Amino acid sequence: MDDDLLARLRAGDRTAFADLVDGWSPALLRVARLYVSTPASAEEVVQETWLAVIGQLDRFEGRSSLKTWVFRILENVARGRGRAEARAVPWSSAFPDREDGPTVDPARFRGPDDRWPGGWTVAGRPQAWVPPAEDAAVAAELRRQLGNALAELPARQRTVVELRDVHGLSAEEVCEQLRISPANQRILLHRGRARLRTRLEDVYRDREGRGEERA
Amino acid sequence: MRSVPELPSDPSGDSALVVACREFVELVTEHLEGTLPDDVERAVHTHLELCGPCVEFLEQTRATVRLLGTVPAPTLPPAARDRLLDVYTRLHGGRSAGEA
Numbered sequence: 001m002d003d004d005l006l007a008r009l010r011a012g013d014r015t016a017f018a019d020l021v022d023g024w025s026p027a028l029l030r031v032a033r034l035y036v037s038t039p040a041s042a043e044e045v046v047q048e049t050w051l052a053v054i055g056q057l058d059r060f061e062g063r064s065s066l067k068t069w070v071f072r073i074l075e076n077v078a079r080g081r082g083r084a085e086a087r088a089v090p091w092s093s094a095f096p097d098r099e100d101g102p103t104v105d106p107a108r109f110r111g112p113d114d115r116w117p118g119g120w121t122v123a124g125r126p127q128a129w130v131p132p133a134e135d136a137a138v139a140a141e142l143r144r145q146l147g148n149a150l151a152e153l154p155a156r157q158r159t160v161v162e163l164r165d166v167h168g169l170s171a172e173e174v175c176e177q178l179r180i181s182p183a184n185q186r187i188l189l190h191r192g193r194a195r196l197r198t199r200l201e202d203v204y205r206d207r208e209g210r211g212e213e214r215a
Numbered sequence: 216m217r218s219v220p221e222l223p224s225d226p227s228g229d230s231a232l233v234v235a236c237r238e239f240v241e242l243v244t245e246h247l248e249g250t251l252p253d254d255v256e257r258a259v260h261t262h263l264e265l266c267g268p269c270v271e272f273l274e275q276t277r278a279t280v281r282l283l284g285t286v287p288a289p290t291l292p293p294a295a296r297d298r299l300l301d302v303y304t305r306l307h308g309g310r311s312a313g314e315a
Binding site: 103129201 | 235236237238240241243244245248250266268269271272274275276278279280281282283284285286288289290291292295296298299300302303304306307308
């Protein structure tokens with residue numbers, strides 16, 4: 001698939017290049033923001049990256065995937081820029097938001113002496129989301145709340161969740177980009193997603209409380 | 216997308232491991248990532264066969280991930296994008312698309 005795309009890019013297929021720019025620029029911008037301090041700087045970094053990609057396309061040897069190669073160029077450009085902005089903080093030590101403990105309120109589970117220890121209590125049980133999150137009646141409100149909840153996540157969780165779930169990077173790509181271990185990546189993803197699910201659950205509970213879902 | 220995975224075909228195996236709801240909610244990400252050790256994954260499957268609320272919890276997690284995929288993300292301004300396409304065409308566009 002990479003070979004085919006690369007052949008088209010080298011052959012001057014403008015549509016192929018446009019698809020690439022449209023598909024990867026949001027994720028590139030997101031990663032650039034790890035290094036530079038403003039959205040405007042991030043845009044410049046991404047443009048410079050694409051210019052470098054255009055210039056070096058014929059020299060790309062395919063030792064890594066095209067995507068990895070592009071992100072590596074971005075990293076080099078962004079690092080240089082980040083240094084210039086005196087903001088080149090190593091990501092994994094910059095935000096000490098390490099946390100432990102359960103991601104779901106322990107009060108929602110039965111105690112150790114119960115007949116079903118660790119099972120959901122009647123009141124704590126997850127209720128079906130009606131209508132489903134994709135339904136037009138709720139999607140816009142849920143998406144808005146999700147955007148807010150994302151912004152409130154601890155920085156590392158937010159970065160991992162956005163790269164994985166908003167921008168569609170793979171676990172391996174996120175680990176490489178952020179220089180974190182697979183286990184660390186999973187923990188950050190888990191904690192971030194858990195908070196976001198809880199937020200959506202709250203939205204549904206509020207709707208229920210307001211009696212909007214009696215049908 | 217099915218929300219309840221199949222039971223392992225050999226339930227008579229080393230099935231000492233039991234997962235409670237309280238534990239499942241902390242395993243859900245690794246379950247979705249496919250990174251759980253085999254015996255834990257089997258215990259999770261068994262649990263999901265029996266526990267409607269945890270199936271619901273799993274489905275809610277999936278719905279959250281799906282919805283995240285639709286959150287709008289900033290991209291390059293149109294003018295910058297067009298400029299890049301022009302540079303690309305100037306450098307690579309001289310060749311015919313067929314000769315690759």
